[in-house]
Amino acid sequence: MGRAADGSGRRPDIDRAPRRRPPPADRRARPASLILAIDTSSARSALALIDDGNVVHEEIDESGPAFDLPSRYREIAGGTSISRVAVAAGPGSFTGLRVGVSFGLGLAMGLRIPIVPLPTLGIQAARTDASVLAVAEAGRGRVYYQSADGRTGVAEPGELPRDWPVVGWLRPNTQSALEGVGLRMEPDAELRTFGAAAGRLLESAAEVAYGSVKLEYMQSFSARTP
Numbered sequence: 567m568g569r570a571a572d573g574s575g576r577r578p579d580i581d582r583a584p585r586r587r588p589p590p591a592d593r594r595a596r597p598a599s600l601i602l603a604i605d606t607s608s609a610r611s612a613l614a615l616i617d618d619g620n621v622v623h624e625e626i627d628e629s630g631p632a633f634d635l636p637s638r639y640r641e642i643a644g645g646t647s648i649s650r651v652a653v654a655a656g657p658g659s660f661t662g663l664r665v666g667v668s669f670g671l672g673l674a675m676g677l678r679i680p681i682v683p684l685p686t687l688g689i690q691a692a693r694t695d696a697s698v699l700a701v702a703e704a705g706r707g708r709v710y711y712q713s714a715d716g717r718t719g720v721a722e723p724g725e726l727p728r729d730w731p732v733v734g735w736l737r738p739n740t741q742s743a744l745e746g747v748g749l750r751m752e753p754d755a756e757l758r759t760f761g762a763a764a765g766r767l768l769e770s771a772a773e774v775a776y777g778s779v780k781l782e783y784m785q786s787f788s789a790r791t792p
Contacts, residue, residue, distance in 0.1 A: 607658025
């Protein structure tokens with residue numbers, strides 16, 4: 567975690583401020599290659615429009631009822647032609663995952679366009695080219711993790727690998743717990759945004775049948791070693 571300019575070590579307010587990029591000036595002129603990416607699986611939720619790997623518009627804010635997915639979709643994508651929908655498929659909370667994936671799947675089916683599942687931890691890892699420990703909220707102070715050497719699991723802060731800096735969206739208490747055991751969070755300002763990271767994964771991610779979108783909850787997310 568980078569230190570604030572005043573040396574206090576507190577995270578700058580800008581790191582937690584909702585991020586918004588301006589919508590395109592003329593949505594109707596956009597080509598039909600736009601991809602809508604959705605992630606409601608962790609402590610923050612995100613929505614992005616991606617055109618050929620470039621982020622056209624995105625919104626990132628705290629997860630919960632205030633992140634009104636249908637309204638935000640209409641705000642950033644109303645009148646555009648979406649060619650694919652990408653959804654974060656976990657691991658993550660049961661409710662959070664279902665909100666984003668259900669909306670994305672319904673949209674894809676209604677528009678008759680492909681859907682692409684993306685791994686929640688893979689999105690966080692793709693926010694940098696450096697070797698990192700990608701994390702996401704698992705509840706009760708625990709986190710899901712994916713290490714740079716391929717290990718995955720669910721762990722308490724004190725049980726996490728300490729070989730790499732940490733990237734991920736966590737609740738303040740969870741982040742403080744990780745920092746309290748000596749783990750260093752990479753500052754958001756030094757990382758790619760959600761949309762840019764999703765765009766990287768979409769270069770090789772596979773489309774799946776509507777009925778084949780598999781979500782990873784805690785029960786299905788098992789520890790793996792390389």
